[in-house]
Amino acid sequence: MSAKSYIKKKKESFFTKFVNFLLTxxxxxxxGSQVCTAANNNLRIAQVSxxxxxxxxxxxxxxxLKHSVEILDDVxxxxxxxxxxxxxxxxxDLVNKPEEAELKRFLKHISVxxxxxxxxxxxxxxxxDRGLSKDKFFKTLHNANNSIPDNKSYYAxxxxxxxxxxxxxxxxxxxxxxxxxxxxxxxxWLKDKLKDSKKDTVIICTHVPISEPYxxxxxxxxxxxxxxxxxxxxxxxxxxxxxHYHTAKIKQDGNIxxxxxxxxxxxxxxxxxxxxxxxxxxxxxxxxxxETNLKDIQTRSKLRLLNSSLTYGEEKDRNxxxxxxxxxx
Numbered sequence: 001m002s003a004k005s006y007i008k009k010k011k012e013s014f015f016t017k018f019v020n021f022l023l024t025x026x027x028x029x030x031x032g033s034q035v036c037t038a039a040n041n042n043l044r045i046a047q048v049s050x051x052x053x054x055x056x057x058x059x060x061x062x063x064x065l066k067h068s069v070e071i072l073d074d075v076x077x078x079x080x081x082x083x084x085x086x087x088x089x090x091x092x093d094l095v096n097k098p099e100e101a102e103l104k105r106f107l108k109h110i111s112v113x114x115x116x117x118x119x120x121x122x123x124x125x126x127x128x129d130r131g132l133s134k135d136k137f138f139k140t141l142h143n144a145n146n147s148i149p150d151n152k153s154y155y156a157x158x159x160x161x162x163x164x165x166x167x168x169x170x171x172x173x174x175x176x177x178x179x180x181x182x183x184x185x186x187x188x189w190l191k192d193k194l195k196d197s198k199k200d201t202v203i204i205c206t207h208v209p210i211s212e213p214y215x216x217x218x219x220x221x222x223x224x225x226x227x228x229x230x231x232x233x234x235x236x237x238x239x240x241x242x243x244h245y246h247t248a249k250i251k252q253d254g255n256i257x258x259x260x261x262x263x264x265x266x267x268x269x270x271x272x273x274x275x276x277x278x279x280x281x282x283x284x285x286x287x288x289x290x291e292t293n294l295k296d297i298q299t300r301s302k303l304r305l306l307n308s309s310l311t312y313g314e315e316k317d318r319n320x321x322x323x324x325x326x327x328x329x
Contacts, residue, residue, distance in 0.1 A: 092122025
């Protein structure tokens with residue numbers, strides 16, 4: 001081969017490699033852009049409900065309180081080691097006894113969470129006579145997390161463009177009851193928030209369910225019908241994350257998806273992971289039930305129940321995918 005020919009081939013080889021390099025970069029950028037776009041449309045939530053955290057109590061007939069601390073720590077570890085979350089929501093009954101000292105201990109345990117967290121109040125979190133009023137409950141939360149207001153028991157935030165999270169206060173604090181209710185001022189506030197979020201996918205977080213997973217006249221929301229009528233005015237998808245009944249259940253009603261999540265201290269001792277992907281014409285929701293890794297505790301917890309299938313639900317209540325259409329104006 002002549003020196004001239006060798007130089008020409010070397011130049012062609014370099015040029016080919018350079019062009020291939022540029023094409024690779026272009027393709028990578030295009031893929032990266034699509035991934036980023038998908039990530040921006042996606043919302044990943046961990047829902048932890050009815051932790052009933054207790055450092056002093058023995059087990060009850062169905063609540064495995066003695067191991068509530070261990071189970072909570074296991075759940076926090078699972079969340080921290082299972083990929084990125086946009087936020088974690090605690091849907092009430094953070095503690096079993098409405099005592100400030102217990103709430104502060106609970107907050108110390110969740111302080112290691114790697115992701116933003118929020119909470120709503122449960123009926124076990126407040127008391128008429130033990131000193132942990134609703135006002136004190138939220139001031140204590142605010143001191144640990146200033147993203148939670150200290151002067152209001154219901155609030156809203158936007159974790160990402162296209163999403164609105166509404167945290168409700170469904171707890172009655174004027175009498176001792178396990179029923180819930182949204183008072184008139186909160187109902188009007190909810191209407192306004194939904195009106196301001198017409199184009200958003202809305203996530204509502206509440207302790208007392210808006211839609212019961214099973215009938216219970218002494219646990220239900222007393223003005224359930226009125227709240228549902230308000231929600232149905234919102235045309236775009238609404239995902240409701242609820243607790244209180246210690247059970248796994250999922251119901252879809254048109255553009256509204258009701259997700260009931262079990263308690264950490266009642267079998268199956270589990271929390272939820274909810275992936276929401278919002279596209280141009282629809283919203284896809286993937287729901288997963290994540291059980292504790294403490295299998296010995298879970299087995300013993302199951303033995304305390306007469307009907308464990310009620311709290312565990314069917315497979316479609318544990319892991320399922322749902323599709324909801326977006327409203328076009």
